[in-house]
Amino acid sequence: xxxxxxxxxxxxxxxxxxxxxxxxxxxxxxxxxxxxxxxxxxxxxxxxxxxxxxxxxxxxxxxxxxxxxxxxxxxxxxxxxxxxxxxxxxxxxxxxxxxxxxxxxxxxxxxxxxxxxxxxxxxxxxxxxxxxxxxxxxxxxxxxxxxx
Amino acid sequence: xxxxxxxxxxxxxxxxxxxxxxxxxxxxxxxxxxxxxxxxxxxxxxxxxxxxxxxxxxxxxxxxxxxxxxxxxxxxxxxxx
Numbered sequence: 001x002x003x004x005x006x007x008x009x010x011x012x013x014x015x016x017x018x019x020x021x022x023x024x025x026x027x028x029x030x031x032x033x034x035x036x037x038x039x040x041x042x043x044x045x046x047x048x049x050x051x052x053x054x055x056x057x058x059x060x061x062x063x064x065x066x067x068x069x070x071x072x073x074x075x076x077x078x079x080x081x082x083x084x085x086x087x088x089x090x091x092x093x094x095x096x097x098x099x100x101x102x103x104x105x106x107x108x109x110x111x112x113x114x115x116x117x118x119x120x121x122x123x124x125x126x127x128x129x130x131x132x133x134x135x136x137x138x139x140x141x142x143x144x145x146x147x148x
Numbered sequence: 149x150x151x152x153x154x155x156x157x158x159x160x161x162x163x164x165x166x167x168x169x170x171x172x173x174x175x176x177x178x179x180x181x182x183x184x185x186x187x188x189x190x191x192x193x194x195x196x197x198x199x200x201x202x203x204x205x206x207x208x209x210x211x212x213x214x215x216x217x218x219x220x221x222x223x224x225x226x227x228x229x
Contacts, residue, residue, distance in 0.1 A: 035229055048228070049154060049155055050154075050228070051152070051154055051202070051205075051221060051223070053205060054202055054205035054206075054221070057205050058205075058207075079228065079229075090229070091228070091229050111229060114228060114229050115226075115228065115229040116226065117207065117226065118226060118228050118229070119154065119202070119221075119223060119226050119228075120226055120227065120228025120229070121154060121155035121223065121224060121226065121227050121228070122227045122228070123155070132155055132156050132224065132227075133227045134225075134227070135224070135225030135226065135227055136227075139229075
């Protein structure tokens, strides 16, 4: 399985990432998810912090878990850190497989697990005040359903 | 051992990383030791339901064993994606 996991400040290009996943011609299906900064109220900036090395290792473990559950040919995860504005891209999960079913399911699985396992933290700035975003229990429920 | 702190845990303690020599058996013992070091630590670890732990870059529980060569990280529940 072709695996690319990157944590970066720079933006990413969805078309380029999908092209890299499919250039060998083995994948008939790519499912991708792109997360953006949502403009909620007076949000001005979202700053993302992470745990270098553990983040990449944890996402690699999640990708391996996905590979054991579905017949995948490639996984690309790009997650941005640093200071972002409403509308900016934050995260890309793209999953390639021979057929669509595995690609759709593994993409959603990876996104659900990334939300609950990958060590990132968001800090919001609103009208000059900064505060840390609270973890959402609905994200725990979304990840938990894959264990049923 | 090497200790790492992230997000508001880092802000409450006032640093992101430190080396510590302490004879503790597990994460719970380490937290009890850290809370004795000062009010900043006591504040950061006041509510353990809001604290998550990694030992050597793997998620771990309060009962995880820790030793001198380990890297132990404390942080809030994650909020990426």
